[in-house]
Amino acid sequence: MASLCRRLVWSFSHLLRQTFPIVHKQSVLGLFKGSWRRVLSVGVGTSLCAIPVGQRTEPTLSNDSLIKRAASLVTDSTQTFLSQTTYALIDSLTEYTKAVYTLLSLQQKYTALLGKMNSSEESAICQVIIGARVQMKKLQEEYLRFEASWMRAVSISELAAEAAYLAGADQASVTVRNHIQLVQTQVQETREIAVNAEALLVSSQSEEIIKSITEDKNNPDDGSLSEDEIPEAYQRED
Structure with missing residues (x-):
């Protein structure tokens, strides 16, 4: 019985080698195993290809939403412009105020020494004093230039706030208006300090002129500056 089974297997293998000469070195079991693998892979691939893959779609924005976004971008840009011009103006105003106080200090010392100095001193x-006045004038021109830029930035910011309000971007509009009020307060406080310094300087100059005239009348031949020469000496910038 066992001999008969071996003969049947040998005959079947011989028949396969004749029919499929490429696989004559493979065993029958290996042939069937490889065939089943190919069948399995093809079947799995086909089943995966049959599964539909969903596509992500972005929600369509309305025209109103797009306009609101654009208005918000505009307000952000104007706030940046306004912040930068405000910083430049406050910084230049501060430097100008320092120059005014420097000139004020020099003139007060000069007034105190009137009648006690020789001509060379x-x-x-x-x-x-003339050099300090030239520096003050230069810084004044600089802060006036920055002030013009700041005023333009304020106007643009007000227009942006109005545009944002009309577009329905209420929060952006409120933010810009609050920012405008804040920087206006800061600039006003700095400007008041500069105005006070200028007032003190004018008062000091008046006091100096009066004292110079008095000294000139008391000592007409002592070589001091005349009444007409004193104001001119402080108005010269070259």
Whole structure:
């Protein structure tokens, strides 16, 4: 019985080798195993391809939403512009105020020394005062230039706030208006300090002129500056 089974297997293998010469070195079991693998892979691939894959779609924004976004971007840009011009203006105003106080201090010292200096000493201190006045004038022109830019930034920010309000971007509009009020307060406080310094300077100059005239009348031949020369000496910038 066992001999008969072996003969049947041998005959079947011989028949396969004749029919499929490429696999004559493979066993019958290996042939069937490889065939089942190919069948399984094809079946799985086909089943995966049959599964539909969903596509993600972005929600369509309305025209109103797009306009609100654009208005918000505009308000952000104007706030940046306004912040930068505010910083430049406050910084230049501060430097100008320092220059005013420097000139004020020099003139007060000069006034206190009137009648106690010889001509060379008086000429030297006048040159220092003239130099301080030139520096003050330069810084004044600089802060006026920055002030013009700041005023334009305020106007643009107000227009942006109005546009945001009309577009329905209420929060962006409120934010810009609050920012405008804040920087206006900061600039006003800094400007008041500069105005006070200018007022003190004018008062000091008046006091100096009066004292110079008095000294000139009391000592007409002592070589001091005349009544007409004193104001001119402080108005010269070259």
